[in-house]
Amino acid sequence: MGNQASAGRPPQVSPEHLRPSPKVSQRAEFDERALRRAILERRLAPCTRGQDEASPHLDECPICMLNFPGGLNRSSCCKQPICTECYLQVAPRMSSRGVSCPFCKKDNYTVGYFGPPSAAARAKARQEEQLALASARKEPEPARGN
Structure with missing residues (x-):
């Protein structure tokens, strides 16, 4: 009975995965509450620590070149992967105009x-x-020309 109550809920996300690293927090402009909500609602990937070493069960972000467990965000236009920390830096919240995709430029x-x-x-x-x-x-x- 206890299992049924949580059957429709998304899996829990560890609190340390609800905010980016301090280095990103200092550089990127974002709404921390909105970010936390987007991660909990599974609209953005959790902010996990990237790894240098590649592995078959990790996904590489093509911007920071780090490898992440649990999948990455996907660009809506060209389906390219991007980690949440790179996304926060590419798509600032206070932009007065839309941001272009860093991959296909849409x-x-x-x-x-x-x-x-x-x-x-x-x-x-x-x-x-x-x-x-x-x-x-x-x-x-x-x-080559002579």
């Missing part, structure tokens, strides 16, 4: 959080990355 940049990717999605992303690396190696060098 206006009115927004993100969504959908949890960690499935094993199939991770495998597909690894395969696409390997194909991109292989094709980059095969590109011929431009001819």
Whole structure:
């Protein structure tokens, strides 16, 4: 009976994951209460500490190049991943005009959080990355003028 009461609620988020690191807090302008609410409502990924070492169960933010557990936010326009701390710095709350996506440059940049990717999605992303690396190696060098 006790389990049923919490069945519809989102999983609990640890309090230390409801606010960014002090370094980001000093640089970025954001509403701490709105951030906390967005994380608790699973509209933004929790503010977890990024790791330098890559791992199959971690996702890399292409801006800060750190790896995070539990999935990253995804750009609404081009589906690129971005950690919450980088998002807070890219999309300031007090901007008088919309912010452009840092990846595809579309206006009115927004993100969504959908949890960690499935094993199939991770495998597909690894395969696409390997194909991109292989094709980059095969590109011929431009001819040099004499």
